[in-house]
Amino acid sequence: MGRRITPVRLLINTVAAWIVGLMIFFPILWMVLASFKTELEAFATPPSFLFFDWTLENYATVQGRSDYLHHALNSVIVAGGSTLIAMLIAVPAAWSMAFAPSKRTKDILLWMLSTKMMPPVGVLMPIYLLYRTFGMLDTLSGLILVLCLGNLPIVVWMLFTYFKEIPKDILEAARMDGATIGRELIYVLTPMAVPGIASTLLLNVILAWNEAFWTLNLSTSAAAPLTVFIASYSSPEGLFWAKLSAASTMAIAPILVLGWFSQRQLVRGLTFGAVK
Amino acid sequence: MTEETRGIGRLLLSPAVGLLFIWMIVPLGMTIYFSSLHYNLLNPGTEQFVGLENYTYFLTDPAFLASLRNTLVLVGSVLVLTIGLGTLVALLLDQAVVGRSIVRLMVIAPFFVMPTVSALVWKNLLMHPVSGLLAYVAKSFGLTPIDWFAEVPLLAVILIVAWQWLPFATLILLTALQSLDEEQKEAAEMDGANALSSFVYVTLPHLARPITVVILIETIFLLTVFAEIFVTTGGGPGLATTNIAFLIYSQALIQYDVGTASAGGMVAVVIANILAFFLVRIVGRNLEA
Numbered sequence: 001m002g003r004r005i006t007p008v009r010l011l012i013n014t015v016a017a018w019i020v021g022l023m024i025f026f027p028i029l030w031m032v033l034a035s036f037k038t039e040l041e042a043f044a045t046p047p048s049f050l051f052f053d054w055t056l057e058n059y060a061t062v063q064g065r066s067d068y069l070h071h072a073l074n075s076v077i078v079a080g081g082s083t084l085i086a087m088l089i090a091v092p093a094a095w096s097m098a099f100a101p102s103k104r105t106k107d108i109l110l111w112m113l114s115t116k117m118m119p120p121v122g123v124l125m126p127i128y129l130l131y132r133t134f135g136m137l138d139t140l141s142g143l144i145l146v147l148c149l150g151n152l153p154i155v156v157w158m159l160f161t162y163f164k165e166i167p168k169d170i171l172e173a174a175r176m177d178g179a180t181i182g183r184e185l186i187y188v189l190t191p192m193a194v195p196g197i198a199s200t201l202l203l204n205v206i207l208a209w210n211e212a213f214w215t216l217n218l219s220t221s222a223a224a225p226l227t228v229f230i231a232s233y234s235s236p237e238g239l240f241w242a243k244l245s246a247a248s249t250m251a252i253a254p255i256l257v258l259g260w261f262s263q264r265q266l267v268r269g270l271t272f273g274a275v276k
Numbered sequence: 277m278t279e280e281t282r283g284i285g286r287l288l289l290s291p292a293v294g295l296l297f298i299w300m301i302v303p304l305g306m307t308i309y310f311s312s313l314h315y316n317l318l319n320p321g322t323e324q325f326v327g328l329e330n331y332t333y334f335l336t337d338p339a340f341l342a343s344l345r346n347t348l349v350l351v352g353s354v355l356v357l358t359i360g361l362g363t364l365v366a367l368l369l370d371q372a373v374v375g376r377s378i379v380r381l382m383v384i385a386p387f388f389v390m391p392t393v394s395a396l397v398w399k400n401l402l403m404h405p406v407s408g409l410l411a412y413v414a415k416s417f418g419l420t421p422i423d424w425f426a427e428v429p430l431l432a433v434i435l436i437v438a439w440q441w442l443p444f445a446t447l448i449l450l451t452a453l454q455s456l457d458e459e460q461k462e463a464a465e466m467d468g469a470n471a472l473s474s475f476v477y478v479t480l481p482h483l484a485r486p487i488t489v490v491i492l493i494e495t496i497f498l499l500t501v502f503a504e505i506f507v508t509t510g511g512g513p514g515l516a517t518t519n520i521a522f523l524i525y526s527q528a529l530i531q532y533d534v535g536t537a538s539a540g541g542m543v544a545v546v547i548a549n550i551l552a553f554f555l556v557r558i559v560g561r562n563l564e565a
């Protein structure tokens with residue numbers, strides 16, 4: 001923004017941008033407000049905006065029902081577990097393609113990308129039947145497996161785009177000095193790769209946390225993460241809005257915070273490096 | 277590069293390649309196999325080979341045409357809404373704005389909300405015909421509130437999905453705008469270009485590529501919109517909000533018709549692959565650079 005602008009223009013821009021921003025954010029804000037209302041107030045017409053009796057009752061109710069914590073824990077295990085396993089497989093692969101590329105590297109990368117294009121619904125039937133046969137329906141390990149494999153291409157790609165930007169000269173220099181591959185990996189590459197690995201981790205946790213096709217179809221209760229728990233609020237009609245709002249607020253708050261930290265990585269991650 | 281490095285490289289790459297290969301080929305092979313069978317989980321033991329009959333059945337089912345239409349309307353409308361509004365919001369956020377980083381946070385927030393939450397919050401708190409906020413707003417302007425999920429169910433789903441994807445389009449277009457050379461814009465202005473022609477001749481061509489990327493990536497995700505329909509309408513009323521993904525789901529896990537669901541799954545895979553072809557070409561071109 002090197003150009004100078006008039007104060008009037010700045011004022012108009014600012015007001016317009018804030019109005020647009022608040023409008024887009026409004027449903028979330030409205031949900032958070034509803035979570036502090038009583039069920040009667042959440043349902044009332046005309047609705048009350050700020051002047052109602054603020055209450056933490058819904059949080060206590062939702063928290064008190066042991067199944068909320070149970071599902072929250074499932075979300076943490078599934079999102080965290082699938083991400084960590086994907087990273088363990090993807091870091092070596094991305095390292096290899098970035099620093100020891102072969103003639104086929106480009107083809108392999110594009111092939112990996114193309115597996116992500118396979119619509120999950122195309123393989124719903126076989127996965128469901130395999131899971132049923134092997135007793136993996138509604139298990140945490142089953143969800144971890146399917147989310148890990150589903151997100152693996154994105155993880156490899158993101159790591160690859162980061163690793164590719166690490167200057168190769170440094171590696172050459174280390175090799176000249178007689179560093180072994182192991183030493184090179186630990187002392188030279190790791191420090192430079194940490195930011196990329198951290199961003200990839202963050203983005204993948206967000207994607208896995210919000211994944212709602214496999215979780216809805218492969219889990220019902222024991223292994224159900226928050227996506228499925230929230231979906232269970234879709235059936236009853238009536239006085240449950242405040243509790244739905246409280247549960248929803250707790251379900252999205254941690255990911256919203258992570259997401260805000262990872263917004264820059266989001267673009268390159270989700271566009272497979274096509275837009276940076 | 278030494279032979280040793282190359283060998284280690286191959287060794288490190290193989291787990292990822294192997295797992296992805298299995299993940300792709302095994303379920304896909306099973307889907308193709310099932311799609312040639314008359315196979316219903318409710319009548320186990322009666323499987324028999326029927327050739328392409330499942331495909332004929334799936335493709336000639338009126339539900340297929342209805343859900344194909346819904347899928348196209350859903351994908352098309354969400355693309356138009358997110359890219360149109362996303363461009364406007366991105367242009368706005370590219371200006372000097374007091375508190376821009378806070379506005380940016382508010383704008384991208386919907387993307388991080390899990391689909392089941394956004395669908396239920398919109399359905400109940402905002403779009404409810406009696407107590408929803410939109411009904412209250414309509415009434416305070418003297419209008420009749422819309423019963424969104426009864427009168428315009430597909431539009432209701434479109435609005436929810438567009439709200440979720442608007443941040444993605446905005447963020448990518450904003451990133452692209454910020455990489456547009458400030459000098460280029462100034463040069464255009466010096467040449468006497470007004471804001472509109474500077475947008476049409478300088479900014480828009482620069483946005484062509486990111487817009488293509490947004491279209492392709494959103495399309496891949498929008499073709500498989502599921503949770504939003506699952507928790508709000510269950511595909512109804514009638515088939516009004518059934519898309520291809522939901523149709524296949526209902527044949528698979530409601531009617532337990534493995535054969536037809538698998539044939540439908542293959543149709544979905546083919547549609548997605550046509551799109552993937554274009555995306556891979558665009559991203560691939562980027563790899564050369």
